[in-house]
Amino acid sequence: MTKKTTLNLIAASLLVALNQANAQSFDNNSDNYDPTKHVWEYTYQLAGGDPLVFQQWHLQNTGQTAGAANPGKEGIDLNLDFTHRRGIFGQGINIAIIDDGLATYHPDLTSNVAQGTTPNPDPYIYEYFSRGRNRIDNHGTMVAGIAAASAFNNHGGRGVAPNATLTGANLIGNQSNVPGLALAIRSVMDMDGAVQPMNKFTDARVINQSIGYTFSDPTIYNTYLGFFENIADVQKIAATQSHGGRGSASIKSAGNDHFIGGRWSDREKGELTLVYPNAYALPAYNTSVADPSNANFWNITVSALNANGTLANYSSAGSAVLLGAPAGEYGVHSPAIVTTDLPKWCKDQAQNECEYPVYTNGMNGTSAAAPALSGATALIMSANHQLSWRDVKHLMITTATKVHADSTPRTIGDFEAIPGWQVNAAGLAFHNDYGFGLVNVDAAVEKALQTGTILPELKVRNYDVSVSGDSAIYDNFAATQSVHTQTENLTVEGVQVRLSLEHERLGDLSIELISPSNTRSVLLHAGTDLEGNKFDNTLMLSNHFYGETAKGDWKLRIVDTNAKDGWSERTYDVASGEFIADSVVNLPQRADKYQPNNSQPGNLIGWNIRFYGH
Template identity: 40%
Template sequence: MHKSVISLSIAAALLAGCGSDSKKAPEPVNTPPESRDVTYDVRQSVRLNGQLEGKDAEGGITFSLVDPNEVKLGTLTINDAAKGSFSYQTDALEGTEVVRFKVSDGKSESISALTLRIKGGDPLYQHQWHLKNTGQNAFARNRGVLGEDINVNDAIASGATGKGVIVAVVDDGLEISHPDLSANVIAGGSYNLITGTVDPTPFSNSASHGTSVAGIIAAAGWNGIGGRGVAPEAKLIGFNFLDRDPSREIRNVQTFENFAKSHGASAYSDRARVFNQSYGNQPVIPGLMRENEFEVYQQVTTKSFNGKGSVFVKSAGNGYNYNFLGYNATGQPRYLLPKDFYTARDENRPANKGLPYHNANMSPNNTNLYNLVVSAGSANGKRSSYSSVGANVFVNAPGGEFGTYNPAIVTTDRAGCDKGSSVTQERPRTPFNGGQHPLNLECDYVSNMNGTSAAAPNVSGAIAMIMSVNPSLSWRDIRHILAMTSKQVDVNIQPIRVPLNTDASQLYEAVPAWFTNAAGFKFHDFYGFGRIDVSKAVAMARNYKANLGKVRISPRCEIIVL
């Protein structure tokens, strides 16, 4: 019995040790998550990638916005809810966003504020439809069409700005002291072909063409004034190749010597990888370019920068409706018009059977293999009414219309209300010009820049953007990227057919519709390979892998890929 009692006592003790007590084990203590206020500075149009602050001792937290409607000036996206990484982008000129975010572990949460300070935007960017077309009117009577632009947004947001690329503006000169250009002008890098100094500012107060061209290429971005260039951090050098000597000591500035100085064949200009040539003529009959100029184009394109070469961008001309022949001895403009120019207007039909009066191929420099020829497009996505066209057009870019009825390009003008196109006037061509608009009281900008002269610098800026993200690209790579990424516009345009003789039943297709060429690319005589798309071009340049092979150019300029 004694042994049995001991056994029962041991068994009872064992059962007691196996949890017969009703008390539960204590649960682990939950530590509330912590968060902290965060502040970032933001640049207009540039994507900010940031990090929300939060932590929890046990881990396993998520980040979210308390109220997404608190974001009013831009777009805020939490990219990783577990880590709190986010991106933010805005086109606002300035302002502050305060957005609450919370950190939660599923049981408790902590709330803090994200402050986004938008600074240094460009006030005229909202009117620059060629960069981002929202349907704005750019101070004209009529509006453009949403989306008909060169699509710079994603490229700018990704950080591409044209930095490190030099663009030469070969024009009537360049006002290097302009407040919206000076930051991007290389000090001492320009050349005055008349005086031999480093200031190519035009002699005439009314001369503003090159200054406006330069603004389209690389007006400084995020400085709180004016607009923005396509490549807002590219560098500029200028040459007054189209200027006139007021003393008449130099009768002709446009000599071959000055051509070489300003087009990459001298130390004055050989640092440029892009040459913008918003000039040309519209001859009555086709002409031949000078052989020595051709040699300059060839050598600079194929041999400079260790064989990568520079790119020459050329405006196609403004002669679709008539030929501008220059000025007579009294300074009056001279034109060559189609026979039915005036009667066609009265009869509400196109003159010259709707055909272009000046074909871009008639201008010698435009048929040069090494010039990348650009036609102009309007804010509605179609050919600008004046733009010369032809089979030599490589791409299309915004040139706008005349700015009064339909949008032109908003860009830099000569500084001050006594110089350039925008001067003090009681009845200016647009309400933006004339010195009374609050965004242009100093008359430093103009809203009626147009022509293929405005289209070419859009392409020069685009090329600077491409080169800035991949400096190893050659001149052929640049062209390939543009051909691959440009957008087919005006897709339903019909061919232009005209009767061969008096028999209206026999029609000749003088201008075909869009067609696919032998290389498999869509092409049109009005638009080349299409309107440039900067963001697509920059994206392709970043990951460029194409091998174009070696090339041999025959004496007739036929390209043969080996």
């Protein structure tokens, strides 16, 4: 058995080498060659060797359908063709998949699985019965295939970083034996209680979390402060103490909570009517408030794009989003993601009764966007191992592609509830739906190959802000404002706000932070499905100010908009990835969710601002 395995590995290595050689034999002397263009502005055909790769639009979007009724838009992809032609496939980078386990025996995954010295959670897949039907834990297997399925082996498709290694941690599966996210991260980083040096090959350089929470109670962060801070502390260790100080990047899905309900208004045409808990069809949840883990600076939060280059209908968004990545719609009217899957399961841990694994064209959600970004991160790290996780993050931010350029602000009357694209004082365009845009692998890799360490040591500064003057939050768009004057200068990488206030209808509130350069970041848009009557040290994060100077006056503004005076619905055309014009219909609030307007002004109690920068 050992000899056979060795021969197979040798044959696979020869096949990879042959395809790399073929991939790099392209013609730069064609009539349309333009020497003024950058290498990442050209499109090169992906090498063969994987029968489904031509349908993997997230790798290269040529307008294919991936089994759906309608095609995507050419060019809406990770732009990694030249990186792959260079032979950069994620070599030497380990990606941890914290999920429901992954099928280590899958022919497109098995050669990339590298278990660490710390025993990892059981990776095997089991059938189980729950809520009236048989179920299977296949989510982690689909996620792993997007990030790092093998290439050039004549099986299925390939991963974004097909030569990266994979480590599985079973946190959310039926057979999970890791009781918490912090312990799962310790597992894939080979940490013990004393925190080992973490410089081994099997320590994760990229930690993928296609998982998350959705809370309607904004006090959840402070209620479970120890839980969330423990996760952040472990991620900080992974980011600052691993890999010789270069650190590991934690990639996290933004969430799938754009709306609170939906129905097919015309299934044949792919028209989906979405329901919102406000009168203006504003998203039901905001990234960092719905899931405090998104407000954790040590996470890189990613939203989901469809194959047309707009926000997928389900994707959460907000100021905590750093980048967007391909994920698709449902694979029926518009493409979803082609990746590894299990049609059935292994019935026993000894793997004696296993159905043969296959593939799916139906993976979507921000769960799919996260491993796409994890694979992209691995490619950039593989191009230049000297770079820290912050350096790689910087390269992705500064080279990202602006998508949905004609998107318009969303308003409540004349009030701009959610801005469109805004250019901050550092010259970087930012959008609450897409962060700094769609990750552009070829552009980031080209810069990675030409640079050394980019960013100096990270500095963190924390300030409690005393609230002076009238702290009441009045109805009818009368803004309540508080100011922090920052005297020490920093170049901003991220800004967190912890906010305490009282208000009888929290869904009315718009919360904004305005930088000394007059960049307005909407930390929490109005109309969310928040419940309760207070914020209690509620944590929010903005990536909007990246690269700006911190010195000067930072203004916190709270505006009561009356957005919750009704509900609404809006129709989304899944095939085009656009909302149908003039399709917003106002509805009365549901009786079981009715919230009367506040009978008295709210009150700003206090806030804290924390700068991450250099």
